[in-house]
Amino acid sequence: MERRTIGAAALAVGAVGLGCMPMSWAYSGSRQRGEESLRAVHRALDLGSTLLDTADMYGPFTNELLVGRALKERRQDAFVSTKVGLLVGEQHIVANGRPGYVRRACDASLRRLQTDVIDLYQLHRADPEVPVEETWGAMADLVRAGKVRALGLCAVGARGRRRSGGLHDATIRQLKRVQQVFPVSAVEAELSVWSPEALDTLLPWCASRGIGFLAAMPLGNGFLTGTLRPGEGFEPDDMRARHPRFTAEMMAANQPIVVGLRRVARRHGEGVTPAQVALAWVLAQGRDVVPVPGTKQERWVTENAAATALRLTERDLAEVAELPRALGSWD
Numbered sequence: 001m002e003r004r005t006i007g008a009a010a011l012a013v014g015a016v017g018l019g020c021m022p023m024s025w026a027y028s029g030s031r032q033r034g035e036e037s038l039r040a041v042h043r044a045l046d047l048g049s050t051l052l053d054t055a056d057m058y059g060p061f062t063n064e065l066l067v068g069r070a071l072k073e074r075r076q077d078a079f080v081s082t083k084v085g086l087l088v089g090e091q092h093i094v095a096n097g098r099p100g101y102v103r104r105a106c107d108a109s110l111r112r113l114q115t116d117v118i119d120l121y122q123l124h125r126a127d128p129e130v131p132v133e134e135t136w137g138a139m140a141d142l143v144r145a146g147k148v149r150a151l152g153l154c155a156v157g158a159r160g161r162r163r164s165g166g167l168h169d170a171t172i173r174q175l176k177r178v179q180q181v182f183p184v185s186a187v188e189a190e191l192s193v194w195s196p197e198a199l200d201t202l203l204p205w206c207a208s209r210g211i212g213f214l215a216a217m218p219l220g221n222g223f224l225t226g227t228l229r230p231g232e233g234f235e236p237d238d239m240r241a242r243h244p245r246f247t248a249e250m251m252a253a254n255q256p257i258v259v260g261l262r263r264v265a266r267r268h269g270e271g272v273t274p275a276q277v278a279l280a281w282v283l284a285q286g287r288d289v290v291p292v293p294g295t296k297q298e299r300w301v302t303e304n305a306a307a308t309a310l311r312l313t314e315r316d317l318a319e320v321a322e323l324p325r326a327l328g329s330w331d
């Protein structure tokens with residue numbers, strides 16, 4: 001697989017990573033498919049999809065434990081990215097950015113991941129009660145202690161933003177503050193054909209400073225693959241059951257986006273899929289961009305890894321740019 005070197009700390013990874021979240025969190029059936037998920041992780045490493053993206057809150061904790069089972073056997077093949085700063089309760093998720101907590105959380109992640117060092121440690125969300133510089137300073141100490149190789153920041157998502165201002169204004173403000181303390185190597189934010197907002201300000205901001213970009217949700221939570229049917233419904237523990245773009249009405253209204261991706265896919269041959277076009281589009285947004293499609297299935301890992309061989313033409317990119325804007329928003 002093509003490799004990409006991203007960020008100030010020169011993080012070398014396969015061009016398409018693996019988002020491990022659906023193996024343990026936020027998607028239907030996540031908790032029952034441990035062995036299949038483990039096979040998916042191994043498949044990714046076999047194919048050169050080295051970047052495994054997890055977080056202590058996925059599960060919570062079980063996703064890191066799962067990734068740890070693979071790392072125990074083949075740490076050298078993997079680049080592990082995990083996250084700190086969000087705590088899951090019975091009915092809520094809260095931020096915790098206190099330095100002492102960050103130190104303890106890192107040690108716990110290292111234990112679960114069965115490794116001595118985390119390649120990329122990301123701040124999942126800033127704690128409104130703690131100056132972000134303090135949290136980041138504690139994370140920088142972890143780099144100095146050799147427990148972490150590089151630091152990343154996750155963008156405030158569409159759900160968490162204030163209504164005024166651009167989607168990524170708050171994230172850029174945080175980035176400016178933490179950069180004063182210790183270099184940011186990567187930013188993780190949603191970027192996909194139906195959520196391209198990061199192209200406006202966040203990605204150019206990162207690119208001009210040599211900060212790598214991990215594209216979260218590059219398949220539009222599965223919608224852009226064309227495998228989901230409007231009205232099929234989602235189990236209550238699936239985040240899409242509450243997502244404004246996944247009502248039967250909005251899924252039907254957004255079908256022209258999938259139709260457009262399928263049209264581009266057909267031009268590239270019989271076996272090419274809308275998912276691969278969606279990933280190739282993300283890859284085409286810059287040399288510092290690495291999509292992390294999430295899946296718990298080996299077959300999708302294989303399909304997604306093959307997207308690195310797909311080169312979209314100017315005509316393809318122009319067609320994708322002309323697709324209708326997605327309907328359904330958190331506002």
Ligand SMILES: NC(=O)c1ccc[n+]([C@@H]2O[C@H](COP(=O)([O-])OP(=O)(O)OC[C@H]3O[C@@H](n4cnc5c(N)ncnc54)[C@H](OP(=O)(O)O)[C@@H]3O)[C@@H](O)[C@H]2O)c1
Pocket residue numbers: 018019020021022023027053054124154155188189215216217218219220221222223225227275292293294295296297300301303304
């Ligand atoms: N930093 C942050 O705040 C943040 C936020 C969200 C996500 N993330 C990261 O980004 C990763 C990706 O986001 P995501 O997993 O939510 O969304 P995604 O990658 O856009 O979509 C995941 C969904 O697509 C399905 N899928 C994957 N490949 C497919 C294919 N080739 N054909 C058909 N269906 C396919 C998966 O199905 P199966 O589940 O059945 O395999 C899953 O339901 C996460 O895993 C996580 O690591 C980070």
